[in-house]
Amino acid sequence: MKNETTIFGIRAIIEAIKSNETIDKVFMQKGLQGELFKELEQAIRSAGINSSYVPIEKLNRLTRGNHQGAVAQISPIEFHDIDDLVMSVIESGKTPLFLLLDQLSDVRNFGAIVRTAECTGVNGIIIQKKGGAPINGDTIKTSAGAIFKMPICKVDHIKDAVFHMQSSGIRVIAATEKAEHYLYDVSFKEPCAIIMGSEDRGINPSVLKVVDDQAKLPILGEIESLNVSVACGAFLYEAVRQRS
Structure with a gap:
């Protein structure tokens, strides 16, 4: 899912990365496991996106939706070469x-x-x-x-x-x-x-x-x-x- 400043949900963030969305930072829940989560981590590393592992309470503050342990902040600007x-x-x-x-x-x-x-x-x-x-x-x-x-x-x-x-x-x-x-x-x-x-x-x-x-x-x-x-x-x- 997506609003003006955030994307939440592991699959949604993976697809956003693949679509070259201008993502500024991804917050991921500490201790989360699973193949889909590992796929997200790999996508973040490959794209060189800033990320950090945070407590679930931080993610709950960032969005009211079902974040599934991951929230991405979208940059409001396009970066220059x-x-x-x-x-x-x-x-x-x-x-x-x-x-x-x-x-x-x-x-x-x-x-x-x-x-x-x-x-x-x-x-x-x-x-x-x-x-x-x-x-x-x-x-x-x-x-x-x-x-x-x-x-x-x-x-x-x-x-x-x-x-x-x-x-x-x-x-x-x-x-x-x-x-x-x-x-x-x-x-x-x-x-x-x-x-x-x-x-x-x-x-x-x-x-x-x-x-x-x-x-x-x-x-x-x-x-x-x-x-x-x-x-x-x-x-x-x-x-x-x-x-x-």
Whole structure:
């Protein structure tokens, strides 16, 4: 079965995957067994869809229907191809500004970042297929509708996006407290992509090893870090300031 934002029922979800429905995430009941359930798990793995195992109470909250132990969230947007997006921005004559999100998990942070990105002229946002925040009603609301205006791409791993940017002549700058210098000492005037990390772990160390530059924000208080959406806004508006 299906409504505007969810599909529920194991067979229905399998058929949706086979039909190339834009599924953002599948929630599956912990401990569930059976051949049909195994078929669903295989379909999810083959399609590279984000998924998690949850208690039955979580599934009961997601839908009132007979979910049979599985509920899928449908993405309200169509995702862009990263090759096509990067090429179209370069061919337009604009100075590219992309945003890479390394497994950001909070939907409200994601929505707030999309809203700021749209306001600051970001050309596109790249996220990882697995481990990131789903695009749902909370994302739409927090983004104030910007989610429908901002091109978003999904990649298997955020490093794929880093390498793609670099091969396209776009510098990749990581926003991290591990940086030696502040963002004000980094140039955002040339084509660049900014990476923001997850709320709890920051940017993956393996990703930090392959970026072109790193930058941090000055922290003057006792709390050692900012909310990721606030930090992202500071970085994007520094790019705007330098390019103005």
